[in-house]
Amino acid sequence: MSRDLAISTEALDEILAWLNSDRGIAVNMYVQLRHDLEHLFSLRGCADPEELTDEVLDRVARKVHEVRPTFKGDARHYFHAVAKNVAKEDFKARKRRVSLEDVEPLQPEINETDEEVAEVEECLQQCLQNLSREKKELILAYYAREKQAKIDYRNELAQQLGISVETLRVRVYRMRVQIGECINDCLSDKGRVKMKRIK
Amino acid sequence: MNKEITDALLREFLLGNVDDVIRDQIESLFLTDAQARKRVFTAEQDLIEDYLEDNLTTADKQRFLSRFAQTAAQRRDLRITKSIKEWARREAWEHSFPAKHSVWAGLSSQLRLKPLLFLPITVVVIIAVVLTVVWLRREQALSRHMEVERELARLNAPTTQRDQTAQMASLILSPLTVRSTGQQIEFKPPSDIRILELRLAWIQKEYYPTYQVQVRRVGVDESFTIQNLHADVDVRVVRVRLPANILSRGQYRVQLTGVGPDGSLGPTEEYTFVVAA
Numbered sequence: 072m073s074r075d076l077a078i079s080t081e082a083l084d085e086i087l088a089w090l091n092s093d094r095g096i097a098v099n100m101y102v103q104l105r106h107d108l109e110h111l112f113s114l115r116g117c118a119d120p121e122e123l124t125d126e127v128l129d130r131v132a133r134k135v136h137e138v139r140p141t142f143k144g145d146a147r148h149y150f151h152a153v154a155k156n157v158a159k160e161d162f163k164a165r166k167r168r169v170s171l172e173d174v175e176p177l178q179p180e181i182n183e184t185d186e187e188v189a190e191v192e193e194c195l196q197q198c199l200q201n202l203s204r205e206k207k208e209l210i211l212a213y214y215a216r217e218k219q220a221k222i223d224y225r226n227e228l229a230q231q232l233g234i235s236v237e238t239l240r241v242r243v244y245r246m247r248v249q250i251g252e253c254i255n256d257c258l259s260d261k262g263r264v265k266m267k268r269i270k
Numbered sequence: 271m272n273k274e275i276t277d278a279l280l281r282e283f284l285l286g287n288v289d290d291v292i293r294d295q296i297e298s299l300f301l302t303d304a305q306a307r308k309r310v311f312t313a314e315q316d317l318i319e320d321y322l323e324d325n326l327t328t329a330d331k332q333r334f335l336s337r338f339a340q341t342a343a344q345r346r347d348l349r350i351t352k353s354i355k356e357w358a359r360r361e362a363w364e365h366s367f368p369a370k371h372s373v374w375a376g377l378s379s380q381l382r383l384k385p386l387l388f389l390p391i392t393v394v395v396i397i398a399v400v401l402t403v404v405w406l407r408r409e410q411a412l413s414r415h416m417e418v419e420r421e422l423a424r425l426n427a428p429t430t431q432r433d434q435t436a437q438m439a440s441l442i443l444s445p446l447t448v449r450s451t452g453q454q455i456e457f458k459p460p461s462d463i464r465i466l467e468l469r470l471a472w473i474q475k476e477y478y479p480t481y482q483v484q485v486r487r488v489g490v491d492e493s494f495t496i497q498n499l500h501a502d503v504d505v506r507v508v509r510v511r512l513p514a515n516i517l518s519r520g521q522y523r524v525q526l527t528g529v530g531p532d533g534s535l536g537p538t539e540e541y542t543f544v545v546a547a
Contacts (some may be wrong), residue, residue, distance in 0.1 A: 195353050198358070
């Protein structure tokens with residue numbers, strides 16, 4: 072799958088206007104949509120979700136001028152429809168490649184170097200220090216157990232906090248995202264320091 | 271999100287185990303409904319935890335890896351969750367371990383004891399522990415003593431005393447009153463000997479219906495008493511059998527006393543012998 076065209080400013084403006092009349096909200100929706108499409112391609116097992124997302128956005132940009140006046144409903148449904156076509160094409164292309172190779176490659180286990188693990192651990196410690204005591208204790212309680220003990224304890228924990236298990240999961244998920252972003256920033260900083268040393 | 275879309279269905283969706291209709295429905299909601307997006311992400315976190323805890327079947331593990339470990343960013347995300355879980359488990363263990371092993375930590379937290387109370391309570395607990403240990407040791411010693419006395423009674427019962435065994439050694443002892451000072455009878459127990467028979471010479475003119483023997487190692491308070499022994503009038507001795515395993519290195523003092531028909535005690539003769547290594 073190749074992409075020759077970059078999205079023009081006019082097309083981008085029209086997409087944003089289609090998503091929401093408030094440009095600020097529309098920009099946030101566009102960023103979120105991009106992220107979500109990438110995620111859906113990952114869930115479909117596509118090899119290059121980022122590339123496929125770009126392809127969807129390009130195709131929508133090319134058609135937005137024609138489609139927008141007649142399309143009824145949430146514009147994101149149109150993006151979804153385009154994404155499904157792109158995914159189907161990608162699936163066919165992969166199938167061809169697989170039949171040529173005649174073997175479906177098994178996914179390998181995740182290989183990590185000790186250095187990578189140590190860097191994440193170090194960043195995690197830094198990021199945990201940025202959390203409030205309550206948040207840190209909640210993360211600790213949420214992740215400390217495994218298997219059935221984990222399920223039982225999370226039910227107890229939700230009761231203690233006076234919330235549903237579902238709310239607890241979402242609350243911890245938000246903290247998990249926050250920690251993840253902090254760790255990624257920390258790792259990027261470490262990467263930059265390393266690059267400077269190499270130079 | 272529709273009510274029929276359960277967590278279990280979301281899990282199957284995440285693993286790619288649903289048909290196109292369901293997949294389209296969930297994907298569409300994922301793109302347009304913030305609540306649905308949260309549900310997908312939390313279901314995804316649960317699935318990631320199941321993978322990290324090795325709770326997935328081989329097939330699901332393969333499906334999981336093809337969807338959640340494709341890119342460097344995804345692999346890093348898995349590593350982050352793994353590190354958080356490992357940290358939480360470590361912390362929980364470190365917090366619970368001292369509490370499990372420290373009586374004081376448990377007491378202080380459960381009873382909310384003031385520090386001033388620690389000293390008297392510590393003293394009381396130490397005394398209680400010492401008394402318990404002393405009592406237990408005494409009970410053990412008493413139990414062992416009774417066991418030996420039972421064995422002595424069995425070995426010296428008239429019916430058993432007639433039995434001869436190859437694993438028995440004999441010592442003929444004369445009373446101290448007829449022995450010159452410093453003369454000691456020494457016994458080196460061979461390893462295959464189980465019984466030592468003492469033949470105690472009875473030099474008194476008068477005989478008694480029964481005799482009793484008291485055996486004690488010099489320097490040790492514990493003594494064993496064997497009753498209802500009979501004299502062998504022909505050779506003027508009273509035989510007493512001791513299990514070899516109760517004898518340890520040192521000097522032994524043996525007292526032989528005649529017991530009258532009414533239970534009154536007659537004269538006592540004393541004997542000694544030495545158990546050598």
